[in-house]
Amino acid sequence: MGGSLAKACKDRRLVAQVIGIARREETARQAEVEGIVDWGTTDLDVGIAEADIIVLATPVRTILTQLDHLSRVIRRHCLVLDLGSTKLDVVQAMNALPDHVQAVGTHPMCGKEKRGLEVADAGLYMGAPWVLVPLLRTTPTSLRLVEQLTIGVGAFPLVMDADRHDRLVAAISHLPYALAITLMLTAADMGNDDPMMWQLAAGGFRDTSRVAASDVTMMMDILLTNREAVGGLLEQAADNLRKMASYLASGDEASLRTTLEAGHKLRTGSGK
């Protein structure tokens, strides 16, 4: 996410200078060589010393640690953003930043299973909704600046509060992930008995399970910072599966058809 944003900002000349902060020296050098950043460093304090806008593009719980660190070291007026996939804990941590710091929680609704510079893509944000969660302290000027940045890389900014965001992404992002993991685990028992199963797996299986390849550390942080909303949906999904199983067991064709037609209608947007 961070690499893609840096690349998009550089390619479109949206900012005067892009400074990359990486965990490893090698990544910082590679980003410089590939022209993804103007210069790179592994030292957070050095990297932010000259920055007007700081973008935190790490897993959610790392963002929380970084915000805690920033709250103690930021001296300059600047604007802090994050790209984390849950927002309640993040904006709470942002509230603890010094008063002279502006901050906006954000979540671009796009992404890839793979992390790292190799998959950085300046076009990643094109056409994607990008949720912005202003704090009470966020000025209209700061919010407008962030909106311009998101529009500048081709996204559509959508302003909402953290609670609403976290409930919505539980349904459209965290639940699909949990279902994809469940598909892999449930199918694996069969695949262990008969490895031919993997050879037969067709497009439907690949699509439904794709997001199970998401980065585990990133997803751990997401699920654990959205426990209540996700937990409730997992229970609901389990209930829906149990109902379908009971319709099959009892041969209740009418209820089964009603269920499948409801799902079909929701997915196709038609009553057919």
Added chain:
Amino acid sequence: MGGSLAKACKDRRLVAQVIGIARREETARQAEVEGIVDWGTTDLDVGIAEADIIVLATPVRTILTQLDHLSRVIRRHCLVLDLGSTKLDVVQAMNALPDHVQAVGTHPMCGKEKRGLEVADAGLYMGAPWVLVPLLRTTPTSLRLVEQLTIGVGAFPLVMDADRHDRLVAAISHLPYALAITLMLTAADMGNDDPMMWQLAAGGFRDTSRVAASDVTMMMDILLTNREAVGGLLEQAADNLRKMASYLASGDEASLRTTLEAGHKLRTGSGK
């Protein structure tokens, strides 16, 4: 499926003549005009009168009805195939065909959500596994003929028994479908409260839910002719979801990580 096979057979000149049997006169004419068949009819008995190979490409329970009908009307030596997605009930019905009739149950592991001539695609079978289930009566010559047909349209024939086929597809095809339906139904509750949800739905949601758009009648027949295998997997999947929910509720990070890493490893084929 039938239209795509007819098109592939015509394009590659695999057979002397393709006769299309449709439910509606309009479809039969359209298939002729588009050159998908040499000639079309809505009369099954007329259509099969001259056929050496009969391919049943309808929902599974319609195939069962058609086999029952064929068992009473077929006079000529010929070879009967089906393209149905479950095989136990189909090969059982094939066993009741007259002794002079050869038959092989088959299932090409490819497909589209949409049915109909409009989406007929001669390339549909390219690179797809195609399961063949011979009967006790099936001669090596008949089986070889079917293998040649599947290879002729670009597929890979795999011979196995009906029971094994039905258990495997329960895991790789029917379970993903049920999970996609479950995703739509579970998310819909949230979407009713806040329609913004649908605007936020990103690629992960679209992929995971894609097969929920599958034809309902086709899927009803598939699930109801594979009740036991599918029902067991739905219960297992519900248990897996419940476990994840309990790890979240109790904050059991170690178990949650083990679960996510197992799913990730299965999906990516890596230990990472």
